[in-house]
Structures are given as C-alpha cells and as structure tokens.
Amino acid sequence: MNKETIQRGTAKETIIRIASDLFYRQGYNATGIQQIIDAAGVSKGAFYTHFKSKDVLGVEYLQKMSKDETTHLKQVLSEIHDPYKKYMQFNTLMKGWMVSTNYRGCAFANMTAEVTDRNSPIRKEAKFHYEAFRAIIRDLVEDLLKSDKKYEDFDVQYVADQFMMITIGALTNAEIYQDTWPYDHAEKALRQLIGEKG
Amino acid sequence: MNKETIQRGTAKETIIRIASDLFYRQGYNATGIQQIIDAAGVSKGAFYTHFKSKDVLGVEYLQKMSKDETTHLKQVLSEIHDPYKKYMQFNTLMKGWMVSTNYRGCAFANMTAEVTDRNSPIRKEAKFHYEAFRAIIRDLVEDLLKSDKKYEDFDVQYVADQFMMITIGALTNAEIYQDTWPYDHAEKALRQLIGEKG
DNA sequence: GTCTATATTTGGATAGAC
DNA sequence: GTCTATCCAAATATAGAC
Numbered sequence: 456m457n458k459e460t461i462q463r464g465t466a467k468e469t470i471i472r473i474a475s476d477l478f479y480r481q482g483y484n485a486t487g488i489q490q491i492i493d494a495a496g497v498s499k500g501a502f503y504t505h506f507k508s509k510d511v512l513g514v515e516y517l518q519k520m521s522k523d524e525t526t527h528l529k530q531v532l533s534e535i536h537d538p539y540k541k542y543m544q545f546n547t548l549m550k551g552w553m554v555s556t557n558y559r560g561c562a563f564a565n566m567t568a569e570v571t572d573r574n575s576p577i578r579k580e581a582k583f584h585y586e587a588f589r590a591i592i593r594d595l596v597e598d599l600l601k602s603d604k605k606y607e608d609f610d611v612q613y614v615a616d617q618f619m620m621i622t623i624g625a626l627t628n629a630e631i632y633q634d635t636w637p638y639d640h641a642e643k644a645l646r647q648l649i650g651e652k653g
Numbered sequence: 654m655n656k657e658t659i660q661r662g663t664a665k666e667t668i669i670r671i672a673s674d675l676f677y678r679q680g681y682n683a684t685g686i687q688q689i690i691d692a693a694g695v696s697k698g699a700f701y702t703h704f705k706s707k708d709v710l711g712v713e714y715l716q717k718m719s720k721d722e723t724t725h726l727k728q729v730l731s732e733i734h735d736p737y738k739k740y741m742q743f744n745t746l747m748k749g750w751m752v753s754t755n756y757r758g759c760a761f762a763n764m765t766a767e768v769t770d771r772n773s774p775i776r777k778e779a780k781f782h783y784e785a786f787r788a789i790i791r792d793l794v795e796d797l798l799k800s801d802k803k804y805e806d807f808d809v810q811y812v813a814d815q816f817m818m819i820t821i822g823a824l825t826n827a828e829i830y831q832d833t834w835p836y837d838h839a840e841k842a843l844r845q846l847i848g849e850k851g
Numbered sequence: 852g853t854c855t856a857t858a859t860t861t862g863g864a865t866a867g868a869c
Numbered sequence: 870g871t872c873t874a875t876c877c878a879a880a881t882a883t884a885g886a887c
Binding site for chain 4: 685686687697698701706707
Binding site: 497498 | 873
C-alpha cells in the first residue's frame with residue numbers, strides 16, 4: 456500500500472484536493488504555494504511539474520468545486536420526484552450545507568472578489584459555474600411550472616433567475632451575518648415567487 | 654498653496670482616500686503598502702506614523718466606504734418625498750451606481766471574502782455596515798407601508814429583510830455576470846414583494 | 852511628521868541532481 | 870516525477886536622521 460493508495464489518487468489530485476480546502480477556507484491570495492505543498496506533503500518541484508503557475512491551480516480549484524457541487528445537487532435532487540418538494544428542498548439543502556462545516560460563502564463569488572482582472576480564466580470559470588448552477592435551478596423550476604395548470608402564466612426563466620438571485624442573496628447575507636436567518640427568509644421569498652403568500 | 658491644500662486634506666486622509674480606491678478596485682490582499690504610498694505620494698515612514706498596521710487601514714477603509722455610501726443614499730433619498738417613489742428609486746440608484754464607473758460589487762462582501770478570521774475587526778466593520786444599510790432600507794419600507802391602508806398586513810422588518818436580500822443578490826450576480834439584468838429582475842421582485850404582480 | 856534606508860519574511864517560480 | 874537548493878521580487882514593518 457503505497458502513498459498514492461493511502462491518499463486515494465495521484466499527487467496532482469492530492470494537491471488539488473488540499474489546495475481546494477485551503478483556498479476556500481483561507482482565500483486564494485492568502486494561501487501560498489509553500490503552505491499547499493506542506494499540507495499536501497509534496498515538494499515545490501513536484502508542484503510545478505503538475506501546475507505551470509498558481510493561476511492554473513486556481514482554475515482547477517474552481518472546476519473541482521463546480522463539479523463537486525453540481526454533481527451533489529443533481530444527485531440529491533434526482534431522488535426527489537415530486538416537483539413541488541424538489542422546488543422547496545433546494546433551499547433546505549443550501550441551509551443544511553451552511554450549518555454542516557466550514558461555511559465560507561460562495562467559493563465563486565469569493566474568487567471573483569479576489570481576482571479583479573475581468574479577462575482572467577478564473578473569473579470565466581466562476582461565471583461558467585453560475586451558468587451551470589442557473590441551469591439546475593431552471594430545470595427544477597420548469598418541472599414545477601409544468602406540473603400544475605395554476606402555474607401556466609409563469610415564465611420559467613424569469614422565475615428561475617429570481618430563484619437564483621434569492622439564493623445568492625441568502626448565501627452572501629448568511630456569510631456576513633454568520634447566521635441562518637437569510638435562508639429562512641429565502642424560503643418565504645421562494646413561496647411568494649410562485650404565488651403563495653409570504 | 655502647499656501639498657495638503659492641493660490634495661484637500663491631511664496626509665492621513667489622502668492615504669485613506671487613495672487606498673480606498675485601490676482596495677476596492679484591486680482587492681485588499683492584492684494591494685501592497687508600497688503601491689499605496691507611491692500613489693498617495695508619501696513615504697513609508699509617514700504611512701506607519703498614521704497607521705499602526707495594514708489591518709488598521711483596512712478597517713478605516715471600510716469605515717470610509719460605509720460613511721460615504723450611507724451619507725450619499727440618505728441624501729438622495731431625502732430629496733424624494735413620495736414613499737412609493739422612494740421605495741422604487743432605491744434599486745434604480747443601485748443600478749445607476751453599477752453603470753457609472755469602476756463597479757466591483759459590494760466592498761464589504763469582498764472584504765469578507767478576503768479576511769477569513771471571523772474575529773477580525775474588518776469583518777466586524779463589514780457586518781456593522783450591513784446593519785446600517787439594513788436600517789436605511791427599513792426606514793424606507795416603513796414609510797411605504799404606513800402610507801397606505803392596503804399595506805396594513807405587511808410586516809416591516811420582514812419586507813425590509815427581503816428587500817435587502819434581493820439587493821445583495823442583484824449586486825453579487827451583476828458582478829459575476831458583468832451585466833445589469835440582475836437589477837431589472839430585482840425591480841420586479843421588489844414590486845412583487847409589496848403585492849404587485851411581477 | 853516626513854524622509855531614506857533597512858530588516859525580515861514570504862511570495863511565486865526555476866535549475867539541476869537523482 | 871520528485872527532490873533540494875536557490876533566485877528574485879514583493880510583502881509588512883521598523884530605525885534613525887532631519
């Protein structure tokens with residue numbers, strides 16, 4: 456049983472996994488290469504064999520976070536078959552994620568706050584994730600609106616975008632206030648969005 | 654006419670003003686003391702006479718941003734006397750701010766993304782600003798809800814908090830997408846929040 | 852109060868042996 | 870591929886002259 460087996464993956468995967476944790480918890484600019492390689496147990500030389508620069512690792516970090524998040528969301532949502540339950544459950548999932556551990560807000564918004572060059576691949580990756588996130592929400596909204604005639608006057612993309620903005624608003628406020636009340640308010644807003652009284 | 658007269662303020666004020674611009678545009682961690690003093694035209698020694706550390710400047714940066722923003726908002730809103738117009742105008746102001754210049758999202762959320770120590774005075778200052786921002790919104794919502802009997806069943810703090818979350822959600826999405834559509838969506842959400850159809 | 856000069860650590864990145 | 874040793878620039882902060 457060699458080192459790679461214990462760590463369940465290649466050195467490159469280990470670096471990405473360790474760095475992702477550090478980037479999310481400490482921030483991108485506040486995390487140095489030295490700390491990453493110390494935590495990952497590899498040398499500086501090995502690091503630069505796999506990553507041409509820190510920026511490249513930054514992009515791969517966001518790719519991993521996006522993949523993990525969308526995979527998890529899709530998997531959990533696929534187990535809920537009632538469209539209304541699915542619609543309402545999404546916010547509960549977000550709240551549950553916050554109270555679990557190490558919550559530090561939206562990794563993609565945080566990176567966008569740190570990387571100011573609007574042409575940076577890092578910012579493109581963040582935007583790309585938001586599109587994926589938006590698509591998941593759109594699907595779930597579409598399922599709900601098609602499920603009952605009472606929703607026939609609702610526009611799918613409009614409701615989906617409102618849903619997304621409510622979600623991001625809750626996420627950001629929860630991080631600032633270090634409190635879950637924004638998610639409780641978001642739940643009410645999501646009900647109101649589909650015609651129920653707040 | 655000495656240097657201070659030209660710069661309209663003391664050296665300390667100049668540093669805060671210059672640093673505020675750099676912190677907001679480039680981010681806090683990405684902006685070094687050297688760049689700040691070069692741009693402000695002062696020496697390193699002078700800098701550390703006025704600020705014990707970079708952290709202290711970071712706090713004063715947020716204090717200035719908060720003061721400027723709340724002062725500006727209160728002043729503009731005080732010129733609108735119709736409660737409904739005031740309610741709707743707020744989002745227009747936010748959108749106008751974005752399209753003006755150098756928009757980089759919420760300075761306080763950005764700092765919170767960079768400074769991860771939850772006990773840091775910087776994070777406390779960000780939270781403090783959100784409370785001030787929330788209070789401004791609460792006042793404006795209260796004025797509206799008291800202005801007409803049709804709002805008598807609405808709860809002021811609830812509507813105000815929803816308003817705030819919508820605003821922050823729009824702000825964050827606008828920065829990620831580099832687009833104003835979130836503000837247009839926010840306007841509809843704000844109408845829906847007070848019982849109008851989206 | 853402001854300046855120059857400097858201390859010290861850390862940043863990202865590379866060279867060359869194994 | 871991985872390692873050690875090293876480069877160089879930039880980070881925050883201080884000392885001491887004027």
